[in-house]
Amino acid sequence: MVFRNEFSWSKSRDVIFNECRRKYWFNHYGFWNGWIGSEDDRVKRIYYLKKLASKEVWLGSKVHEVIEFLLRKFLAGEEVSLSHALRILQKRMESDFVMSSLGGYSGFSSKAHRFFEDEYGIAIADAEKKGLFDKAEKCLKNFYNSDIFMEIRRAPIADWISLEEFLSFNFEGVRVYLSIDFAMRTGDKIVLYDWKTGGERKADYKLQLSLYALYVSEKFGIPAEKIMAKMIYLALGESEKVDSFEVDSELLEEMRVYLRDSILRMKKLLKDISDNEAVEDDFEKCEGYWCSRCNFKKVCLSEVKS
């Protein structure tokens, strides 16, 4: 079976495009076929580097995994205690640390983990490692003890709509991908939930929530006013943990305009739009601001050794 690299859109794709065009090329074009043994070594290298995870991104994914585990167990009729959930979190985090430091990661197994920091010789000191574990634990405890988790458990299961699913919809001929942490019906409204593990509130979450709302509005055919979004900041203190957003038709229209513009800017750089063909040199390198935390330094910057 031959896979085609079809053009699609996602928020993370848009973020990378705005950071550095060359990073966007590595991430969405340069890696293609890197899983095939007979491919060029550089392509295999790009594929390998694409899957590295920084400690911050990794922490968020571990907390999300365990929250999903909790909710799936609840869906199956099982209650998981907080202490058990914390043990699972710690075990998974420890195992990833060991896996990453052993360096057995080849890029081919989706379960394998390699820290960006280990790949680039940036030490994660014991105190920092402890800080990561403490923060992940705090996020999970905050979720477990939150009113939101209580709200979800009290709701009839029939009202649950989505749980950490990889979703997509067709926007004017382009497949748009997104992943919603959780969504459920409350009365005649649909409420979208997003768990955040970062240390601060950010204004740009509006784009993400608008995208979720657009998906829900198109999929369920409900008016914007019947959609609500909640951001839960798991790393913050009790009093400042949740932001709620009402959605309206103006917000959805803004999202449509944003999507159209972003897709157009991405397609403009393609050599062949119908074949989604992109040439590396047509994608400029950024001026350095994003390089220090970029996965692709080894294949992009001559001063960084492979």
Ligand code: SF4
């Ligand atoms: S190393 Fe810098 S220029 Fe190269 S892809 Fe990464 S961010 Fe862009």
